[in-house]
Amino acid sequence: MFGMIHRVLADFLRSQSGETGEETQLLSETLQTIMTPEACRDPNQWALMIACGLHGEALLMVLQDLAPKQHSPTVVRLRLLLGILHSAQGLYGRAREQEEEAVFYARTNLGEEHPDTLTSMNNLASTLSHQGEYAGAVALQRTVLERRQRILGEEHPSTLTSMNNLALTLSDQGEYAGAVALQRLVLDLRQRQLGVDHPDTLTAMGILALTLFRQGEYVEARTLQISVLERTQRILGEEHPSTSLSAWNYLNLLLQTGDTETTLDILRKYLLWLLERDPSTLGGHQQRIRAGVAKFLESAEGS
Template structure:
């Protein structure tokens, strides 16, 4: 249910399901452990990373005790906990856990098991998040090669791995290879999954972002507009992916210097994310930071600084001092204050 843009409702229903399973089946039944894992996932989707991590940690401990270190569900719990650590910005613990999970899955399931491929992809993504593209890109390339061999060119997982490799090329500034791969992935997803599949919409968004990164706003903006229109039609106004599409289009308008349309869209996205995801969701914090940046670009430093200050306070409280988002907002606030006070205003 969290995937339908209603994470708070998902938490309520999954909490009730967990309570029922504990009462009927007991604390240690595999179905009870599965319910606990699902509730943790709903908390993560709702941005409540503190409760998500606590629940994932409990589920992992219980699965180790009840099912054993090497049970596939235990390995899945270890992967999910690593994902939650990553979402919270604790990349050190996330990478350590991803590395352990990959090693265990290779040993228990084999090099070519789909779960092993997913672990390799997740570890590559964590390396990328930590800025270690030197380790991330070869791992993505290996995962894609193995997935093509094991699952085939058109398997949805293969398409995901191709999409992620394109993102890493983009992060490394290799826009030629990124755009080529994004275009291929979009073409393949349209053919395999259809025009309206959520993964196809994601590919269209990513290709637009690659065009934008290359400075080709003429191709990027129409693609963002198409993606938003399709996302509203297919997923609904309030789906998290629709909200992300709206945010991305606003950013493209801002890059094109159309601050009026950008600010209007940022304001709408922030209002919707607060309503749908809650005040403390990481995406809500990101929206608040982007809106503050647009105010700053428009010369409205008073509103920009106030919003940066609020976002920084919330980011420290929700994500912690060391989360990349917290560092970004702190830098943006310092820049805006320096600009207000007549200091240097170099591009951040």
């Protein structure tokens, strides 16, 4: 049904008079108030977001037929929202298609240093990293970081986000020294600016713990990860994706250190509920964690 609606909407808008551009722009702005990044990442709102996304695709078809320069910010932002939705669902191929279009459109019509261009590059880099294309991701992330440092300053939230993203990709590549240096800087600035309980501070702490774990620095990694897990559960709740990710990271650290008793305790307390849920209702991270939990239990039963 939704597919039929969005094709009909596109045909209707194309059939309108010269006011179609204004009408389409208004519809696009209204859609963006509903289809927020937060809503796109929330599995409980995916049914609505998918319907909105189909309308968004129809609006894009019309906007791109009209004055491209005039409607560039709207086109870019709609594509980014579609990319966020697909990425949250683990559909990285579809996310990449939207983000590549957003980058091209932003560079062509807004300029290399426009905030929407940098956001598009950042989102595309994240998707490339999820697909294992680290070299391409790092190249984009270094460019975004350099531009944000120059334009916004070292301590701007967008600059810190860029540092965080680059550090995570470097860690995935095994470049731990560079990753840790960036992550310690981000954590220090986050704590100073936002406080120790802020979600962005906890994210920075968790990323640093993961990199230290990969380096074999288990004692410091475990100390940081315990703090992240306890604070995340208290602030965001037991079933929040960030809590699941923190618990999964901590569980893997415990497995490496041979602490079986604590491993099982973390599993029961934070992760077993995932097996009771339909995977389609979970985000990309929680789907992968759910599969990991099932595999772990299967392996444990067979041993």
